[in-house]
Amino acid sequence: MKSAYVIKRILYSIFVFAVVITLNFFIPRIGVDDPAERYYPPQGNMSQIEYEIIKQVTRQQYGFHVSTWQQYLNYLKGLSRGDLGTSFRPGSPAVIDLILERLPWTLVLSVSTMLIGLTIGVLFGVVAAVKRGRWQDTMLLNASTVMVALPSFFVALILSFYLGFELGVFPAYTDSTMVSSFTWTWESIARVAENAALPVMSMVVGSIISYAQGTRNAVIAVTNEDFVLTAKAKGLKQGTIRYKHILRNSMLPIVTSLGMSISGLIGGQVVIEQVFNWNGMGTLFLAANNSNDYPLMMGIMLLLSGFTIFAILVTDLVYVLLDPRVTVGDKR
């Protein structure tokens, strides 16, 4: 039963990815009369004939000179070879190279944020649930309210200004030589950690509260289940009930939350990256959007959606491991 479910989920994911590839190709082309004009808007005193010549050459260079369907087939062929195309940037760098240059730096922030957020958040959540109605719980609820009201760029700016510029505890923004001079030495790694401190701090507060809230609610819900009452009636130790029965069964919503976080790992945080000059995927996408570099936009979108689909698939499969009822429900 489980293997049938797994195969079905995989096939479904492949179907969704195919749809994404198609949309990813066609959406940037909606409302644009001539894709070449995105690259070369009419300029100066160039005559119409010269402009047409240059557009024709541009179309040929970027493969726009054939029909849209042929372009789509060419795009699929390219994808099958792992070729995401070339960017409109000077020097026509390959999209995949630009992405690979930024991705590790985004992962530094997002993975650190996720790990710290998950660890501390789950702990806080459990504590708040156990101490339900007491100050620990109230503090979490209040913190949640405040964090919902505070935009992340505001938190980032405050941290940059006070902990960075004023107190000098951490760099207010990323050292411009951090990326170019990075080597796999402890000194270099420590420098990255120092520069990542404020960006991670800006993101991790929200992350902790989000995980803590999810954990708290799940733990409280499970605490009220009959099997916990039964365990208590059987005279099991408090610790056993808490960790073996309550916490394990509270994990499903946390796994969902984690799955969604994983899918967001590679997207980057535009605002945080902007404030701290972090060389990540978020600002790469912003730059692509600002310069109408849609081969690059398409490449990033495809990677993001592919990763999201993959993360959701993994989450679903982990569900099966954690909760056998999932397959039963699916069968029905």
Next chain:
Amino acid sequence: MSKTHRPDGDTLYVGSVQTAFPSAYMPWLSREGIAPTIAGMLYDSLFIYDEDSGNYLPSIGKEWCYVDQDGQPIVTEDGSIDYARLEQIYGDPKHQYLAVKVILHDGITWSDGETLTAEDVYYSFDIATNNTLSNHAGALAWTSDLRHSYTNGVLTRQGIFTYDHGALEQGYEIAEEDRDIVIYFHVNKVLGSVTPLFTSVLILPEHIWKPVVSVENQLNSTSPNEEILYRYRHPVGSGPWVLDTEESGSQQIILHRRKDYHRTQADGSPLITIDTVKYVLYQEINVAIYALLKGHIDVLDNSVSSNYLRLFENNPDIFVSNAPGQFIQTLVFNLNPVASERNPMRDLLQNRDFRKAMALAINQEELIRNVLDGAGLPASAGLMSAALEDFYNPAADSLPTDYDLRITEANRILDSIAPQRDSDGYRLLGERRISFAILGSPGEQDLISFLQIQFQKIGIEVKYGAKGTQPESTYLYPSRFDLTLHGVIFSLSNVDIMYPAHFQTLGRTSNYGRLVHEELNEAIQEMRFTLDLNAKYDLIKKIQPMIASEYYKVPLYTSNVISVARTDRFRGWQVVRGATVLNGESLENLEKTKEGR
């Protein structure tokens, strides 16, 4: 205390707010963000145009002149251009082109030590016009007045001549000792033809590019081979700076001064004394400004909003450059939409008196006070800066200056066109309130809000319309708008191109409202093709009242360019019209302070 690096040594630290720094420095590919600035520091053009004097200052080129068919200079006794003779010679329709002679500085070297010659100049212009070797819209635009063309990779009309490229055959004699410094061009018979050739085309080293560029490996290919990529990333230019390719990257750009740069100060001392400039990338303007205030950088490359001015008050280490701007912000009427985009409301905009009434309701002083915090100047209705004394025509400003009078006059006009008003005081067209959307960006909402208040006084409602990321193709070219905001800049160097683009040509040009005006067209054509500079000035003066009286592009203001620098490490910052404080003049005047040493 701060963990962030603070400036030290002789390096000028420049903050630049961008989304990313470029990794390729082939100047013709560098069109966005900071790339053109850096390209302009690494490479030189033939001349530098001085907007104030209208002269071409030496760069690679030392001097230039128009010449007759035998290559003899057409100059007066004092060496200036003899426009009367120029017109006498080239006014003859049998001559299809103007001939121009350029003499280069002797002994200029590229940053790799090779000598720059006339052949480098020939190569640069030649490859720009040859589509089989390069594909640059920009370069083609700049060279479109050069009468040198290729068809499918075959030179079909030669318009550049050097000692090695047919000068003698064309009748231009070049002495053997001048072979490396003399070059002739054939350009269209328009005085402005030389401007883009002289000032926009950055000259490339032939010895670097010729060996690697071919039909198979074009400049600007989407799949440049390794050799071309290497050259993109390791630029060799003739400009005053060289790129530190080891230290520069996506977060910083480091430039070192060339000790052997050919241009010097008048006393022969180096043109620039700063040894190194380090551009640091910031992606958020508030962080960049705070970094400046805290002394992490010496200057900010970007202009800043007037909202920030209060931050810099009473700070003795901050120099604020509040330079007069060149861009005139205008309100553009869609006065002649294509048939499918016409409607009764837009038909009102076809009425010149209606447009005049709206122009009367605009109070530039109030807009400058409220929208720009006072950092701006009123603009002439002829859309020419009053600083351009040779051809600015104050007669274009014929509307009364007293604002109460203007409102009275505007209401009088509108009472004859649309006298009925609704309960809120807005005028009616039939049963409908007269209401227009002004296309703008989110940053222009403030301006539109103040225009809203001003037009309310004459019973016209205006609203903000988001123009989105592709306004040209979405709204402006298809005539799908009522009014829009548009910054314009006209000067002697660009009127030959810009007047037709703004007021004459229909289609995909800046004539968004599709003005058709025969008399104005004729005046523009006459202005473009006269070879007499004084006559050109007179025609530009004549055109300004014609533009003003159409009330098609109505001026709102000229905003100042506000920028900031620190004075504790470097002094000598220069305020230059239309530029930020980090301009060429500043770089030539900066010196370390005692504290900075």
